[in-house]
Amino acid sequence: MNPVRRFFDGLHPHVSPGGKYEKLYAFYESIETVFFAPLERTRRLPAVRDSLDVKRYMFLVIVALIPHLCFGIYNAGYFARMASGLSLAPVPVVLTGLWLVMPMVIVTYVVGFFWEILFATIRKHEISEGLFVTCMLFPLTLPPATPLWQVALGISFGIVIGKEIFGGTGRNFLNPALTARAFLYFAYPVSLSGDNVWSVLVGGAERYVDGYTAATPLSVAASTTDGQTVEAALEALGYSPLELFFGLYPGSVGGTTTFLSIVGAIFMIVLGIASWRTILGGVLGVLATAYFLNFIAGPDSMPFLSLNPYYHLLIGGSAFALVYMTTDPVSGTHMNGVKWFYGFMCGLLTVLIRVFNPAFPEGVGLAILFMNCFNPLLDYIEVKIRTRRRVPNV
Amino acid sequence: MALNLPRQHLRRMKKIRNRKGYDLNISGAPSDALATLSVPATVAALPERIPFIKPRLRVKTGDPVQVGSILYEDKTDPRIVFASPGGGVVGDIVFGPRRVIREIVIALDQEETAVTFPALTETDLDGISRDDLVARLLEGGVWPLLRELPFRKIASPDSRPPSIIVPLDAREPFRPSPERYLTEETHPLFVFGLNVLKRLSDKLIVFTDPRRKGICRTFKNELTHTIEGRYPADDPGVLLYHLRRGPEDNRAWFIDGQDLLLLAGFLRRGTLPTERLFVVGGSGVAERQHVRSRLGAPLKHLVLAEPACPEPRYVVGGVLRGYRGNPEGHAGLYETAVNVLPEATERDFLNLFRPGFNKPTRSRTFVSAIKNVPMAMDTNVNGGRRACIACGYCSDVCPVDILPQMTLKSILAEEVEEYLAHGLLDCVECGLCSYVCPSKIELVETFRQTKFEYHKEQVS
Incomplete structure (x- = not known):
């Protein structure tokens, strides 16, 4: 017999009703079905069912996110060591990155699972795999210096308030990972914004080494003053378009790389698990708005208005969020037509917040959360339009 | 009659394309071979499988019956009666929970006499009034072959339908291909049947898939529409969805091609034809073919060979619409297929991490999505039950553009007006x-x- 099977069979009596750990059954079931496909025979029509289930659906999103995690580990390690004046050899960089990032990921999963098990046990249902994705997304949006207790608090808020109080995965209207992120941003702005949270000091260093620029491209763009273009200001700090494209700058753990976001978008669109309409709508929204700002920008207006529109997709977390956050099928629009509008508005608001709101350097997360609130209404409108076209049958 | 129109009628054959739906990539297709089976020991009528009726027995165990004798009637409309598919003695009457009548089994005898009505010729048909025709069909117990959309219940004898739809196609895995029962030989009887339907409704719709070249050739004068597309493009409801112009078109009637031959044969000969063409398919059985047998034949009789899997499931009907049949039971009035599927027994190890070369799926989440080879399917649900994640796959396939994910929510919220809309x-x-x-x-x-x-x- 398969030794893994034997292991689970050994555990089963303890988590079954009456067992000592019966409350952990939801957790047991969730992990067991990762290894062994569930077995249930059809009792209703049709007699056969598609091989795809929610577990595989969500698992494939995680597969798309793993390159981001690996890149985030490297990037966080790289800039931490650079800021601290340490060697930038690959092995120590990766080790530092692991030391910085993995605790955040582990804390997120442990706390996330805790809440999910609690609610699943009380509600007597199985753990929904949306949790796995939320817990992977959340740490990727955080600065590497986020204290672990804030990570725990953030994911708790995201899971409980963003999702569970509405009934769990499938019934939430806000993206749980972004809800968690937004909560931390407003509750602990010092840890989540400013120029000093993106590069962690390691190896006993007490301040950034001389000449190290901790400023993120977004804050550079927002603070560029008259007489200079944002592109030139970025270039002067060493942020070439290519580096911005690959995400090699201090920022949130996995959200800086436009390159991997494009790879992930193609992967998910090819597999049919993310809506190309939403993503494309979002990209168009960003570009159209930025072009419009270029158009209205006069000689005296701030340089951010004249920024090349493509830069909006290169700097900050916009590419990452448009690919992974807007496409959450539950909190996004459910109807295909309004997906274009939803995506477009997310892109539009992102640029507007970035350019015109001095309080928020990045706008994409708040833009998506804001649009999430309108999605039920957008769906309602499209359903109404579609049902009106039907020949009635009553 | 008016139906035998010359060439210009062919030119008026309308083409429809159904863009949604899905063709399952399932193995176990039956061959085109046609075997004629010996006479089974028993046949049966299955009142449980006639939707929306309240059956009342007109026979009891031990009664002698003829082919065409009335076995039971519908309590809500006693004019609707059901004819015996065989002659002999009423054997077991099998009841289910709450006294539902599952099967009325007839033990067949050698000679099998039949209840005889006067035969109707083509000229008689022109002379008979619509009411008399309806009465004859009711009396003979073949009226239940006519069914009414949208509930797919037995047509109401008092109404005049906006149209009658005759589908000559089979896209569901696996149902008998119409070429097996619609031949040059049966063509005149089929035309007679259409002429009967012409008396019942002003509008007749006969359709098939344009890829069925044989049918398109032989029945070119009878076909009014072709519909191209994936399953369930063969369904009368899908065709009606594409054709209807107003709410008055909704209550169309339909009758399956084989049932129309049966109805026409009854009027023509005066006795109930008892022959029925079935298909035996599914990966759970090795010998897959078309078989000529009897209405209400025992399932074990139709599936000749022992199933090729340890735990077979007998699906009566296609694999998507068919119900789980008792292997010791019989086929119902409307049934034309028995598909044997292997029951799910295995839990695949590390399924989640595998690319999935042999996992049938409509999605693109398995490697199998790029190979267009039929794959074996068992009865596994293939996953845990979850809340709707709004992936929208259901509305991508729905052939009549319902938004199933939205409609489900309005059903759960009991918003009647909304789900009807x-x-x-x-x-x-x-x-x-x-x-x-x-x-x-x-x-x-x-x-x-x-x-x-x-x-x-x-x-x-």
Whole structure:
């Protein structure tokens, strides 16, 4: 017999009703079905069912996110060591990155699972795999210096308030990972914004080494003053378009790389698990708005208005969020037509917040959360339009 | 009659394309071979499988019956009676929970006499009034072969339908291909049947898939439409969805091609034809073919060989719409297929991490999506039950553009007006929404139930 099977069979009596750990059954079931496909025979029509289930659906999103995690580990390690004046050899960089990032990921999963098990046990249902994705997304949006207790608090808020109080995965209207992120941003702005949270000091260093620029491209763009273009200001700090494209700058753990976001978008669109309409709508929204700002920008207006529109997709977390956050099928629009509008508005608001709101350097997360609130209404409108076209049958 | 129109009629054959739906990549297709089976020891009528009727028995165990004798009637309309598919003695009457009548088994005798009505010729048909024709069909017990959309119940004898639809296609895996029973030989009888239907309704719609070249050739004068597309493009409800112009078109009747031959044969000969063409398919049985047998034949009789799997499931009907049959039981009045599927027994190890070379799926999440080879399917639900994640796969496949994920929510919220506006009654019960759902929600079952409840409310 398969030794893994034997292991689970050994555990089963303890988590079954009456067992000592019966409350952990939801957790047991969730992990067991990762290894062994569930077995249930059809009792209703049709007699056969598609091989795809929610577990595989969500698992494939995680597969798309793993390159981001690996890149985030490297990037966080790289800039931490650079800021601290340490060697930038690959092995120590990766080790530092692991030391910085993995605790955040582990804390997120442990706390996330805790809440999910609690609610699943009380509600007597199985753990929904949306949790796995939320817990992977959340740490990727955080600065590497986020204290672990804030990570725990953030994911708790995201899971409980963003999702569970509405009934769990499938019934939430806000993206749980972004809800968690937004909560931390407003509750602990010092840890989540400013120029000093993106590069962690390691190896006993007490301040950034001389000449190290901790400023993120977004804050550079927002603070560029008259007489200079944002592109030139970025270039002067060493942020070439290519580096911005690959995400090699201090920022949130996995959200800086436009390159991997494009790879992930193609992967998910090819597999049919993310809506190309939403993503494309979002990209168009960003570009159209930025072009419009270029158009209205006069000689005296701030340089951010004249920024090349493509830069909006290169700097900050916009590419990452448009690919992974807007496409959450539950909190996004459910109807295909309004997906274009939803995506477009997310892109539009992102640029507007970035350019015109001095309080928020990045706008994409708040833009998506804001649009999430309108999605039920957008769906309602499209359903109404579609049902009106039907020949009635009553 | 007017139906035998010359060439210009062919030119008027309308082409329709159904863009949605889905063709399952399932192995176990039957061959085109046709075997004629010996006479079974028993045949049966299955009142349980006639939707929306309240059956009342007109026979009891031990009664002698002839072919065409009345076995039971519908309590709500006693004019609707059901004829015996065989002659002999009434054997077991099998009851289910709450005294539901499952089977009325007839032990066949050697000679099998039949109840005889006067035969009707083509000229007689022109002379007979519509009411007399309806009365004859009712009396002979063949009226239940005519069914009415949207509930797919037996047609109401008092109404005049906007149209009658005759589908000559079979896209569901696996049902008998119409070429097996629609031949040059049966062509005149089929035309006679159409002329009968012409008396019942002003508008007749006969359609098939344009890829069925044989049917298109032989029946070119009778066909009014062709519909191209994936399953369930063969369904009368799908065709009606594309054709209808107003709400008055909704209550169309339909009759399956084989049932029309049966109805026509009854009028022509005066006795009930008892022959029925079945298909035996599915990966759970090795000998897969068309078989000529009897109406209401025992399932074990139709499936000649022992099933090729340890735990076979007998699905009566296609694999998407068919119900789980008792292997010791019989086929019902409308049934034309028995598909044997292997029951799910294995839990695949590390399924989640595998590319999935042999996992049948409509999605693109397995490598198998790029190979267009039929794959074996078992009866596994293939996943845990989850809340709807709004992936939208169900509305991608729904052939009549219902938004199943939205309609389900309005059903759960008991918003009657809303789910009717969504087109719940247009649901053709093809089962594709439940098939594709990654959350394994029983969508089609919920829709069927809701339609059933709504109908109950309508009549009471």
